[in-house]
Amino acid sequence: xxxxxxxxxxxxxxxxxxxxxxxxxxxxxxxxxxxxxxxxxxxxxxxxxxxxxxxxxxxxxxxxxxxxxxxxxxxxxxxxxxxxxxxxxxxxxxxxxxxxxxxxxxxxxxxxxxxxxxxxxxxxxxxxxxxxxxxxxxxxxxxxxxxxxxxxxxxxxxxxxxxxxxxxxxxxxxxxxxxxxxxxxxxxxxxxxxxxxxxxxxxxxxxxxxxxxxxxxxxxxxxxxxxxxxxxxxxxxxxxxxxxxxxxxxxxxxxxxxxxxxxxxxxxxxxxxxxxxxxxxxxxxxxxxxxxxxxxxxxxxxxxxxxxxxxxxxxxxxxxxxxxxxxxxxxxxxxx
Numbered sequence: 001x002x003x004x005x006x007x008x009x010x011x012x013x014x015x016x017x018x019x020x021x022x023x024x025x026x027x028x029x030x031x032x033x034x035x036x037x038x039x040x041x042x043x044x045x046x047x048x049x050x051x052x053x054x055x056x057x058x059x060x061x062x063x064x065x066x067x068x069x070x071x072x073x074x075x076x077x078x079x080x081x082x083x084x085x086x087x088x089x090x091x092x093x094x095x096x097x098x099x100x101x102x103x104x105x106x107x108x109x110x111x112x113x114x115x116x117x118x119x120x121x122x123x124x125x126x127x128x129x130x131x132x133x134x135x136x137x138x139x140x141x142x143x144x145x146x147x148x149x150x151x152x153x154x155x156x157x158x159x160x161x162x163x164x165x166x167x168x169x170x171x172x173x174x175x176x177x178x179x180x181x182x183x184x185x186x187x188x189x190x191x192x193x194x195x196x197x198x199x200x201x202x203x204x205x206x207x208x209x210x211x212x213x214x215x216x217x218x219x220x221x222x223x224x225x226x227x228x229x230x231x232x233x234x235x236x237x238x239x240x241x242x243x244x245x246x247x248x249x250x251x252x253x254x255x256x257x258x259x260x261x262x263x264x265x266x267x268x269x270x271x272x273x274x275x276x277x278x279x280x281x282x283x284x285x286x287x288x289x290x291x292x293x294x295x296x297x298x299x300x301x302x303x304x305x306x307x308x309x310x311x312x313x314x315x316x317x318x319x320x321x322x323x324x325x326x327x328x329x330x331x332x333x334x335x336x
Contacts, residue, residue, distance in 0.1 A: 038253075039253070039332050040329050040330065040332065040333075041250040041251070041253065041332065042328060042329035042330070043246050043250070043327070044325075045244070045246075045305065046242050046243065046244035046245065046262070046310075046325070046326040046327060046328040047242065047323060047324065047325060048242055048264070048312070048320055048321060048323060048324040048326055049242070050237070050239060050240050050322045051235075052214075052233050052235050052322070053208065053209075053233065053236065054233050055231050055232050055234060056229055057202070057205070057229060057231070058227055059083060059199050059202045059227060060083075060225060060226045061083035061084050061087065061224070061225065062083065062084045062222060062224050062225075063081060063082075063219055063223045063225060064084045064221070065081065065082045065221065066219060066221055067079045067080055067081060068080045070213055070214070070216075070217040070232075071213060072212070072213045073211075073213075073237070074207040074212075075207065075210055076207055076209050077206050078206060078207045079204060079205070080206065080207055080213075081204075081205050081231075082203055082204045083202075083203040083204075083225070084203070085200060085204075088199050088200040088203055089200060091196045092196040092197055094196075095192045095196045096193055098189050098192075099186065099189040099190060099192075099193050102185050102186045106179065106182040106186055109175060109179045109182055110179060113172070113175040113176065117172060208234075209234070209237070209238060210236075210237045210238055211234040211235055211236050211237050212235040212237060213232055214232050214235060216233065217231075218230075218231055218232065219231045219232065238314075240312045240313070240314055241274075241277065242310045242312060242326050242328055243307045243309055244307070244308045244310055244328035244330075245305040245306070245307055245308075246305060246306055247304075248303055248304050248305070249303060251306055251308065254279060254330050255276065255336045256277065256278055256336055257275060257276060257336030258275070258276045258330050258334055259276075259330075259334050260274040260275060260310045260328055260330045260331065261329045262327070262329075264318075264320075264324050264326050264327075265325045265326070267318045272313075272315065273313075275311050276330060276336070277309040277311045279309075280306050280307040283304035283305060283306050284304070284305055284306070284307060285304055285305075286304075308328070308330070310328055310330075
């Protein structure tokens with residue numbers, strides 16, 4: 001057989017070998033891909049989230065100073081803005097003066113109450129003496145030792161002393177009632193002073209956490225603001241997570257506490273280590289404003305997605321930003 005024939009005969013064998021090898025590689029690759037996706041479910045339908053606080057004033061007034069700016073980083077307890085405090089300081093002073101006057105008046109009433117109690121004791125002592133004298137002269141009058149007129153004078157003195165005791169008792173009750181009313185007034189004024197001080201403190205707003213100031217910054221010095229008016233938003237820098245929306249066919253192996261790897265489109269080649277916090281009890285469509293009504297009309301089966309929340313830690317070199325798109329992969333082989 002010629003060399004040309006042998007060469008032609010060997011070409012089909014090499015072609016079949018190459019084809020078989022290619023099929024084997026593709027099959028192995030597909031097998032590895034499906035096995036990997038089974039044990040390491042992943043999705044690119046994921047977004048970075050953080051807690052946000054909409055900053056609104058507690059009291060109305062004019063902005064005096066602003067100590068921050070859009071997109072700035074602020075520390076917990078840092079002063080962000082101040083409303084002109086003078087009207088609130090005057091209110092505190094006025095309520096404090098009224099409280100002091102009410103306390104002084106209460107003290108004066110208590111002094112009068114002490115005097116009224118002493119006067120009642122004196123009247124009761126005087127009545128007791130007059131009663132004894134009246135009884136003695138009544139006995140002497142029966143014995144015809146003294147005149148009837150003298151005995152009647154003591155009876156009149158007895159009635160007069162009884163009336164004075166009653167009058168002193170009523171005065172004592174009146175003062176006790178006034179003191180109770182004054183005590184209630186003092187308590188109300190104390191509350192008013194406390195409320196005025198709270199409003200004064202509300203003129204200065206401090207950052208409640210380490211956070212970033214949002215870009216929608218809508219206050220200026222001299223601007224008049226009202227309670228509840230949204231001025232800007234703080235993005236909490238202490239709590240970051242990714243909501244990875246997995247298909248319902250992917251979450252059967254995912255458990256709370258499993259490790260996860262997250263990459264962000266804004267940082268190519270950078271991976272973040274995370275941990276599964278929880279899995280939503282309802283799909284995204286279930287919680288939507290207009291959930292699908294699958295019992296009506298023509299029905300087409302559509303796999304639903306369930307948010308899996310993955311906790312992340314802030315990275316100083318590659319800072320997380322709320323709303324960033326991400327790719328998440330969960331290691332279901334690791335024990336949670």
